[in-house]
Each structure stands twice: as C-alpha cells, then as structure tokens.
Amino acid sequence: MSDPAKPTSLADRITRPDLDASSASFTPTASSAQGKSTSWADEVASPVGGPPPLNQTSSSLIAAQVDGQVEALGGSPLHDSREPEVQVTLSQIQRTLGDPLYSVGSFEDLGISPQILKGIFSMNFKKPSKIQEKALPLLLNDPPSNMIAQSQSGTGKTAAFVITVLSRLDYSKPNQPQALCLAPSRELARQIEGVVKSIGQFVDGLTIQAAVPGTVERGAKVNAMVVIGTPGTVMDLIKRRQFDATQMKVLCLDEADNMLDQQGLGDQCLRVKQMMPSVNQILLFSATFPEGVMRYAQQFSPNANEIKLKRDELTVAGIQQMYMDCPSDEGKYDILARLYGLMTVGSSIIFVKKRSTADRIADRLLKDGHQVASVHGAFEGGERDAILAKFRLGECKVLITTNVLARGIDVQSVSMVINYDIPMKGRTEMDPDSETYLHRIGRTGRFGRVGVSISFVFDRKSYMALQEIAQHYQIDLVRLDVEEWDVTEATIKNIIKSSRAGNNLKA
Numbered sequence: 001m002s003d004p005a006k007p008t009s010l011a012d013r014i015t016r017p018d019l020d021a022s023s024a025s026f027t028p029t030a031s032s033a034q035g036k037s038t039s040w041a042d043e044v045a046s047p048v049g050g051p052p053p054l055n056q057t058s059s060s061l062i063a064a065q066v067d068g069q070v071e072a073l074g075g076s077p078l079h080d081s082r083e084p085e086v087q088v089t090l091s092q093i094q095r096t097l098g099d100p101l102y103s104v105g106s107f108e109d110l111g112i113s114p115q116i117l118k119g120i121f122s123m124n125f126k127k128p129s130k131i132q133e134k135a136l137p138l139l140l141n142d143p144p145s146n147m148i149a150q151s152q153s154g155t156g157k158t159a160a161f162v163i164t165v166l167s168r169l170d171y172s173k174p175n176q177p178q179a180l181c182l183a184p185s186r187e188l189a190r191q192i193e194g195v196v197k198s199i200g201q202f203v204d205g206l207t208i209q210a211a212v213p214g215t216v217e218r219g220a221k222v223n224a225m226v227v228i229g230t231p232g233t234v235m236d237l238i239k240r241r242q243f244d245a246t247q248m249k250v251l252c253l254d255e256a257d258n259m260l261d262q263q264g265l266g267d268q269c270l271r272v273k274q275m276m277p278s279v280n281q282i283l284l285f286s287a288t289f290p291e292g293v294m295r296y297a298q299q300f301s302p303n304a305n306e307i308k309l310k311r312d313e314l315t316v317a318g319i320q321q322m323y324m325d326c327p328s329d330e331g332k333y334d335i336l337a338r339l340y341g342l343m344t345v346g347s348s349i350i351f352v353k354k355r356s357t358a359d360r361i362a363d364r365l366l367k368d369g370h371q372v373a374s375v376h377g378a379f380e381g382g383e384r385d386a387i388l389a390k391f392r393l394g395e396c397k398v399l400i401t402t403n404v405l406a407r408g409i410d411v412q413s414v415s416m417v418i419n420y421d422i423p424m425k426g427r428t429e430m431d432p433d434s435e436t437y438l439h440r441i442g443r444t445g446r447f448g449r450v451g452v453s454i455s456f457v458f459d460r461k462s463y464m465a466l467q468e469i470a471q472h473y474q475i476d477l478v479r480l481d482v483e484e485w486d487v488t489e490a491t492i493k494n495i496i497k498s499s500r501a502g503n504n505l506k507a
C-alpha cells in the first residue's frame with residue numbers, strides 16, 4: 001500500500017523497533033525498513049518531514065534503557081544531562097532589586113532551616129533537580145516574589161513549592177492559616193499534603209490540614225498553618241467563615257494552567273485569591289503553560305519571575321512513546337486484554353475518555369480473570385482515596401481512569417501508561433489535547449525512571465490527532481505492530497525491565 005521510498009505517513013516517519021533478543025538491542029527489520037504496513041498510518045498523508053534514519057530511532061531506544069538505570073540504593077536518577085535547561089526570566093522588580101540568580105548545587109546552600117533540611121534528606125533527596133536548583137533561590141529570596149514555573153512532569157516541582165511554604169511560616173501562630181496550596185483533584189491535594197508532612201516532619205509546631213470534599217465538617221474551623229485543598233471546597237470554607245484567610249502569606253496553584261484555564265476552577269481560584277488580602281507570594285506551577293493561559297497566569301501572579309521550557313523539551317526522555325494501530329474502536333479491547341500481562345510487570349494506568357468506558361473495560365477485564373480497578377469522578381471521595389491507596393501500595397497493579405488522574409499523581413512504580421482514547425479538547429472534541437497527553441504519559445518515567453506509553457489509534461480522526469500531538473512536541477512515536485505480537489511484547493518488556501531494575505536498586 002505504501003511506497004517505501006516516499007515518506008508520507010507517521011508510520012513512515014517513525015520506525016518500528018524490532019528486538020534482536022540475542023543482543024538485547026533494537027534493530028529494524030526488513031519489513032519495517034521497507035515500509036510494510038496496513039495501518040491507518042499509511043493511509044493518511046503526513047504534512048511534514050521524512051523518516052529519521054532507522055538506526056537513529058533504534059539507538060535512541062537503547063540509550064533510553066541505559067539512561068533508565070538509576071544509581072544504587074537511593075541515588076537520585078535525575079541528575080544528568082537529560083534534564084533540559086530551564087529558561088529563567090526575572091521580573092522587573094527582581095531586576096531592580098539586583099540579580100540573586102544563582103543555581104544551588106546542594107540543598108544545604110539554600111540557607112533553609114535544619115529541620116526542613118532533615119525532612120528533605122529523610123526523603124532520600126540528595127541533590128536538587130534542575131527546577132529546584134533554579135527556582136528555590138528565587139522562591140526563598142526576600143522580599144517574597146511571585147513565580148510562574150514550568151518543568152517536565154516528575155521533576156520535583158512539589159518539593160520546590162513545599163520547601164518555600166515551610167520557609168515562610170510564622171511558627172508562633174500554629175492555628176492561623178498562612179499558606180494555601182490548591183490542586184485540581186482531591187487525590188493530588190492529598191498527595192501534596194503527604195509531601196508537606198514528609199518534608200515538614202521534623203519542624204516543631206507545624207500544623208497541616210486538608211480541605212477537600214468531606215474533610216472539614218460544617219461549622220468546624222480550619223486552624224492549621226498550611227492548608228492543602230481543592231478550589232471549590234476552600235472557597236466555600238472561606239465564605240462560610242470556617243477558614244480565616246486574612247493572614248495568608250503564600251498561595252500556590254499546582255497544575256496552575258489547568259485550573260486557570262477552566263471556567264469553574266479558574267473563577268474559584270480567583271475568588272479565593274481575592275479573599276486573601278495579605279498574600280505576598282503567588283506561585284504557579286505546571287509542566288505545561290499554553291500561550292493563552294500564560295497571559296492569564298501573568299495577571300493572576302503579577303510581576304512573577306518565570307521559569308520556562310521550550311516546547312520541544314517538554315517530553316521526558318525516559319518515556320518511550322509508542323502507538324498501536326487497532327482494528328476498530330471495539331477492537332481496542334482485545335489489544336488491551338493481550339497487553340494485560342505486560343501491564344502487570346510494573347504498575348499501569350489506562351486513560352479513557354468516559355467514565356462509562358472505564359467501568360465497561362474494568363468489568364470485562366475482571367470477567368476475563370484480570371485484576372484491575374477503575375476510579376473516576378463518579379466514585380465517592382472515600383472510595384477514590386481507598387482505590388488510589390491500593391494502587392500506590394501495589395495491591396492493585398492496573399488502574400483504569402479518566403482525566404481526573406491525568407495530572408500530578410506520583411506513583412513511582414508506574415511503568416506503563418495506555419491512552420485507550422486519545423485525549424481531545426472540550427465538548428466538541430475537534431482538537432487533540434496535547435497538554436493532557438503530556439500529563440497522562442508523565443504518570444510514568446518519574447524523576448528519571450524509564451516508562452512506556454502506548455496510545456491506541458483506530459481511525460483517521462484518532463490517528464491524525466496523535467500525529468498532531470507528535471508534531472506539537474516534535475517527537476517520533478514508535479509504532480508497535482499488532483500483527484507481530486512477539487516483537488511488540490519483547491520491545492515493551494525490555495524497556496519496562498530496565499526501569500524495574502532501577503527501581504529494585506532504589507528500594
């Protein structure tokens with residue numbers, strides 16, 4: 001069907017790596033080199049570029065496996081050249097104050113309290129990551145200044161803002177709310193609460209409280225120094241005077257682009273901010289800041305120092321991004337069921353568009369004898385917490401979910417992410433949602449680990465959407481052949497194994 005000499009499709013641009021089991025390295029087969037394919041990929045013309053040299057694709061896969069090996073016993077794997085340089089732009093105010101811009105090589109250089117340092121080291125953080133080394137000197141500088149910070153998924157943004165929050169508190173006022181971290185989902189808020197607890201575990205007098213649905217009873221007071229919550233709940237608590245926000249110093253929005261971009265969440269964040277007259281440091285963090293949202297972010301967090309990444313540096317090198325050409329929408333299920341064995345090598349997350357799809361797939365997989373759990377917005381809060389807790393502990397290895405868990409969730413054992421449905425924007429679903437794609441696949445490959453993402457396409461629309469996402473980030477997706485299952489299986493296994501080796505060493 002396709003002319004091997006003519007680079008017309010994504011499948012032509014991207015090469016399928018085949019595994020040479022004896023040498024445990026990838027080499028292209030004759031069939032892939034000749035462009036043999038019967039997929040959507042061949043039927044849709046690609047507007048850009050020719051194929052990368054075959055050996056380039058295969059060697060990049062080998063490199064990824066080597067990169068994924070982490071240092072033995074608690075060494076941090078993310079301290080090498082794979083972490084892209086972040087671009088720092090100082091605010092006008094900061095420039096007039098003088099240039100404090102330096103990059104710290106160690107947490108000790110930050111001048112933070114010994115108790116906070118002890119907390120950091122107890123988490124086995126040996127050195128700051130790039131975002132931490134660039135952001136923390138600015139975040140901790142006096143007088144406090146705003147920041148809009150972008151860095152890749154899994155690079156330690158949470159610790160950067162948590163260390164800042166803990167360094168800004170007046171410990172003589174344990175019952176007075178002074179810092180608020182907002183997140184778009186209860187799960188992420190809970191996770192941030194955990195990080196505050198861990199880093200702050202040796203800080204005398206620290207008080208922490210979650211403000212997500214169901215945690216603060218009607219009439220009860222929010223009386224902790226650090227509050228971590230979701231925008232709607234926090235807004236209601238302040239309005240009902242359960243939460244005194246008058247002495248708030250720091251406001252931090254995690255996944256800021258997502259919250260500011262959505263009508264409801266964005267309005268709630270703005271209302272919350274307006275109810276905090278004394279806030280003097282507004283921090284916005286995310287792996288993505290699309291241009292349109294950036295302008296609003298700059299209004300929300302005025303005169304902020306900015307840390308940004310180039311668009312082609314947004315994807316994490318350790319995540320091998322692949323796709324599978326499925327026979328039909330319904331046919332995706334059979335492919336998923338075949339992948340099940342690989343999904344349980346580590347832990348996996350399957351992202352679908354609709355809650356009903358999550359339930360349907362979970363039911364079928366369970367009936368077929370597989371252990372999976374689904375979780376989404378229709379579940380009651382406590383149930384959501386319980387399922388995620390099981391997943392974190394590895395008691396449940398495969399989680400089927402919607403975009404509700406696409407952002408921020410940090411489970412280091414996740415070695416595979418499956419995009420069962422390609423993420424599309426809004427109700428019309430006309431445009432691919434590149435940001436959500438990035439956040440979804442970012443649930444694997446955390447802090448320098450290796451992971452695999454597999455996106456399912458089955459028709460022209462899904463194929464074109466994925467192609468657009470690939471072009472947006474200038475990435476080459478690897479095609480896995482559903483017809484050559486042995487090769488596909490070996491390819492995935494090999495990558496996951498390398499990440500597991502790292503994790504085992506770390507344990």
Ligand SMILES: Nc1ncnc2c1ncn2[C@@H]1O[C@H](COP(=O)(O)OP(=O)(O)OP(=O)(O)O)[C@@H](O)[C@H]1O
Nearest residue numbers: 076125127129153154155156157158287408410447
């Ligand atoms: N300096 C460090 N050394 C070692 N591990 C670290 C360090 N900083 C953070 N980590 C670990 O890296 C992992 C990812 O961090 P975190 O969840 O903050 O990423 P993130 O940048 O917020 O990602 P996302 O964009 O997906 O929300 C966590 O498990 C965290 O404990």
